Amino acid sequence: MSNQLSDGTRPPLEYDGVTRRSFLRTSAVFAAGLTAIAAGLAPLLKLDDFPSLEEFVQKYYKEMTPEDMAKVLKRIEAQVEREYGIRPHVRDLKPMNGVEYVYCLNLSRCIGCRKCVHACVAENNLSRNPEIQYIRVLKMPHGSFDMDNAVHDYNPAMVPEKDHFYMPVQCQQCKNPPCVKVCPVHATWQESDGITVIDYDWCIGCRYCEAACPYWARRFNFKKPSVPKEKINPDMAYLGNRPRRQGVMEKCHFCIQRTRAGRYPACVEVCPTGTRKFGNILDPNSEVSYILRTKRVFIQLKEELGTSPRFFYYFDV
Amino acid sequence: MRKAIRNYLVFLWRSSQVALVGDWRYYAWMGILAVFCVVGLNAYARQLAHGLIVTGMSDQVSWGVYIANFTFLVGVAAAAVMMVIPVYIYKNEDLHDLVIFGELLAVAAIIMCLAFVTVDLGRPDRFWHLIPGLGQLNFPASMLSWDVIVLNGYLLLNIHICGYILYCRYQRKMPAKWFYIPFVFIAIVWAISIHTVTAFLYVGLGGRPFWNSAIVGPRFLASAFTAGPALIILAMQVVRRVTSGPLPEGLAHGLERAPADEMRQHPAIFDDLEQLKRQLPQLSSVPEQTLREILPGATVLDVNAGDTLLYQGETHPFAFFVLEGRVAVERKESGRFRMTRSVGPGGQFGEISALSGTPRVATAIAEESARVLRLPAESLRKLMKTPQMHRIISSRMSERLMITDRALMTLRGIVQVAMIINVFLLACEVFTEFYAGGLHVASSRYLYLGLHGYHALVPWIWTAITFNLTAMILFLLPVSRSLKWLNLTCVLCIVGIWIEKGMGLVVPGFIPTPLGEMVEYRPSLNETLVCLGIWAFGLLCYTVLLRMAVPILQGKLTQMGETGPARHGPSSAVKIAPAA
Numbered sequence: 039m040s041n042q043l044s045d046g047t048r049p050p051l052e053y054d055g056v057t058r059r060s061f062l063r064t065s066a067v068f069a070a071g072l073t074a075i076a077a078g079l080a081p082l083l084k085l086d087d088f089p090s091l092e093e094f095v096q097k098y099y100k101e102m103t104p105e106d107m108a109k110v111l112k113r114i115e116a117q118v119e120r121e122y123g124i125r126p127h128v129r130d131l132k133p134m135n136g137v138e139y140v141y142c143l144n145l146s147r148c149i150g151c152r153k154c155v156h157a158c159v160a161e162n163n164l165s166r167n168p169e170i171q172y173i174r175v176l177k178m179p180h181g182s183f184d185m186d187n188a189v190h191d192y193n194p195a196m197v198p199e200k201d202h203f204y205m206p207v208q209c210q211q212c213k214n215p216p217c218v219k220v221c222p223v224h225a226t227w228q229e230s231d232g233i234t235v236i237d238y239d240w241c242i243g244c245r246y247c248e249a250a251c252p253y254w255a256r257r258f259n260f261k262k263p264s265v266p267k268e269k270i271n272p273d274m275a276y277l278g279n280r281p282r283r284q285g286v287m288e289k290c291h292f293c294i295q296r297t298r299a300g301r302y303p304a305c306v307e308v309c310p311t312g313t314r315k316f317g318n319i320l321d322p323n324s325e326v327s328y329i330l331r332t333k334r335v336f337i338q339l340k341e342e343l344g345t346s347p348r349f350f351y352y353f354d355v
Numbered sequence: 356m357r358k359a360i361r362n363y364l365v366f367l368w369r370s371s372q373v374a375l376v377g378d379w380r381y382y383a384w385m386g387i388l389a390v391f392c393v394v395g396l397n398a399y400a401r402q403l404a405h406g407l408i409v410t411g412m413s414d415q416v417s418w419g420v421y422i423a424n425f426t427f428l429v430g431v432a433a434a435a436v437m438m439v440i441p442v443y444i445y446k447n448e449d450l451h452d453l454v455i456f457g458e459l460l461a462v463a464a465i466i467m468c469l470a471f472v473t474v475d476l477g478r479p480d481r482f483w484h485l486i487p488g489l490g491q492l493n494f495p496a497s498m499l500s501w502d503v504i505v506l507n508g509y510l511l512l513n514i515h516i517c518g519y520i521l522y523c524r525y526q527r528k529m530p531a532k533w534f535y536i537p538f539v540f541i542a543i544v545w546a547i548s549i550h551t552v553t554a555f556l557y558v559g560l561g562g563r564p565f566w567n568s569a570i571v572g573p574r575f576l577a578s579a580f581t582a583g584p585a586l587i588i589l590a591m592q593v594v595r596r597v598t599s600g601p602l603p604e605g606l607a608h609g610l611e612r613a614p615a616d617e618m619r620q621h622p623a624i625f626d627d628l629e630q631l632k633r634q635l636p637q638l639s640s641v642p643e644q645t646l647r648e649i650l651p652g653a654t655v656l657d658v659n660a661g662d663t664l665l666y667q668g669e670t671h672p673f674a675f676f677v678l679e680g681r682v683a684v685e686r687k688e689s690g691r692f693r694m695t696r697s698v699g700p701g702g703q704f705g706e707i708s709a710l711s712g713t714p715r716v717a718t719a720i721a722e723e724s725a726r727v728l729r730l731p732a733e734s735l736r737k738l739m740k741t742p743q744m745h746r747i748i749s750s751r752m753s754e755r756l757m758i759t760d761r762a763l764m765t766l767r768g769i770v771q772v773a774m775i776i777n778v779f780l781l782a783c784e785v786f787t788e789f790y791a792g793g794l795h796v797a798s799s800r801y802l803y804l805g806l807h808g809y810h811a812l813v814p815w816i817w818t819a820i821t822f823n824l825t826a827m828i829l830f831l832l833p834v835s836r837s838l839k840w841l842n843l844t845c846v847l848c849i850v851g852i853w854i855e856k857g858m859g860l861v862v863p864g865f866i867p868t869p870l871g872e873m874v875e876y877r878p879s880l881n882e883t884l885v886c887l888g889i890w891a892f893g894l895l896c897y898t899v900l901l902r903m904a905v906p907i908l909q910g911k912l913t914q915m916g917e918t919g920p921a922r923h924g925p926s927s928a929v930k931i932a933p934a935a
Contacts, residue, residue, distance in 0.1 A: 064375070071389065078397035084404040089480055098484075098491050168408065174870060185871035186797055207870055216562060222499035223484040224491040240491070242484055243407075243477015246499050248417040252562025254869045257414050258477065261406035284406045285477025340869075343561045 087262055087284050098224070099237040099277075107276070114280055118270070121281070126272040128280055131298035133231035139292055139348065140232070140319040140326045142336070143206065146354040147313040150175055150197040150204030154305035154314065161293060161304035162279040163271055165263030172257070172290035173208040173305060208305075209234065209255035209290035210339060210347030217247035217256060226287070232348050233292050235277040241286040248287065252340050256289045292316070319348075362914065366525055370903040373912060377902065380597070388895040395888010398881045399474055407477060410882040415874035416865040418475070420886055423857030425471040427582070428464045428893075429553045430575060430856065432509065434583015435461035436546035437769050443539055450762050455908070456594060457587050458517045459900040461546075465510040467893035474885055498556045505549045512542045521907050526914045550575050557864065565798035565864045568787075574780045575856070580773035582852040584766045585845035592842070594901055595758040623653035627728055630678050634701030637743040649734035656727045664719040664727060665705055672732040674706035680725025686717040696909055697722065706735060706748055760838070767841055771830040774848060778827050781855075802863040809866070811875045816859050822851030
């Protein structure tokens, strides 16, 4: 652009024209800036959890064809084998027709031993460091149902303790789940058998569901979960206990890898006192149908919120 | 079409070049911001590599200072509307030139908001899951999906409005009203909506009693309209200070001369009016009879570069039209030279105070040797009898780029009222929580008094309340009419609201957890560095935007290389519409 205009109009003020000196200076500043940015990004070299292109463009769970899914499951199996040295069996189990799972928990029986917590950790390949647990057992003073009085970190030599009762809390598998409503990307949804699942490969990690859950049932992978190689449970499901990535949500899924294959959840199986009952509410002969039919009182936690949990607490009355 | 695109690219190129030019203070400021940006980037890279474990957040308190800053900045962005409404709905003259600075602040604030949300994501690599069509945006069920839409929409709206008006100024064209006024009105509604939607993000969570209250939305707006304009008051003074700078080359000594009587002047002849007619075609609409009538009072002045044509503060009933050369119009505010405007052939100055008989609001100095036609006010009124000339002469009434103390006082009024409402709503909230008591109050108790021996937020919230109350009282006192006190009060407002609405709103919502567990939150060093980095980046963006906008608004950066000014308009900015 010329600085002298023939028609006598004023040339623009100082902003035009690149001299050699200013060019060199600008280049030097740019080079220094780029170096600084590169140096700033150096910690990324430690990022070993980088997604492959295939993973990056992976489709949404509900849009995958069976062939797509087969490929994805293969990839996951290979990944697990590479990382943990064990060949897992990863399945994509679908909900069964005519089944709606319901959980009943007998507050008169629970002794607070936390065996369910440990069984859950082992079954679902939960991170040991940092610790992630789907079940939180609350120690509550006799006579009160106020969770503000709950003790979370009780650790006596012997349970149960006098004048207390114990209330394990995990995902309540709500009929009207706030977490599903708030998820901005449909990464979590309710299946026809009542289980609210998470696609770990779709979650963006905004933790809005964690804020929305009134039961504090959701957990976030603040870092890459670590599970000792020898402790890996190789029986895995896509929506269930396959290893999670850093930065995604997870939560109790009623041991989908077991229950959809006709087995009880790990916590039900391990409970030494028969506190935990699990079954199909659509089957009138199931244990849970019997409990909900005959027990005088059962409680849905925070019933007033309208979440309508599929998790019922009851007493031996 | 290709020419239009080329012109536009040249515009972007030239204005971005302007952003790279400045004095040592500018470079120092940008350098410091750049350093903070890189430090923040480094901290974010560490977070990406190791996960959000490097923050102070936990499963118990799963949102922290990132979302707190996000919430605060949405308010700042929304507050730009508090300048748009007075200007476009109430036709406020004082804020007219400033509204574009408010909108640019909104652009920078939204960029910061988006950055804060991004750094809060566990898997930013999957951001495309949010893009409608590509991903699975859960619209309209998720309030977060609403936020994605309204924030990006607001960003685009503001970029369009500011960009279009600046481009028109650069081209010396009148902005086509249909091309931006509808968007201005959409942006007004949109601004309210971005903050309401952000409030609903919290309000919609039934499991969090601290947030699940209808008053949170109105409180958000009240606090936004307090902190936002307060920030604009401070930013405007910085702009005013740095743009005052030294006078354009060759003018610095002009003020010391007393050239008025040295000036060669002679009565105007009809040829002078003919010359003006060539540069100001609208003059042709005036009947020759009228032109002959005004001729006796008209004078032509021949001035040299640096000669002063009129002084700020003096009163005399003359208006000026430039026939040849250029004249700078400088304005002094609070003892320093502020915004300037450069007037070329066909341009006018001094007509407003001539017509109204008020003291001159600016000083006019010849930038180069110039010929200027001086007309008394009564001649001006005669010229204004034709609608064309009337429009030309009165158009300048609203196109001055000047940050006046009056404009700052108008903003002060807005902040004053918003602060009173804000404090009132807070009192309503506190009353409801504590008087009724019950389980509901646990989080509030934790925030204001401490709960079960945990009280990390107590000193913070009381600082915020003290700041807000002090600011409110100062705003009510006449002392805040002085800039020094006004600035102090604005700082108190901004800090008070940042605490109250950021950490004071986000964090206690998580404490105690829905299962009654008490886990406190403290931002980690890494998290703090990321926040500082984003703030620095936002300030960098705002500085660059202002740096580009100011010379365009002043008429210093124009499309002169492409087309002469005479093609589009008679002078520097005569035909240019008010800045939005």
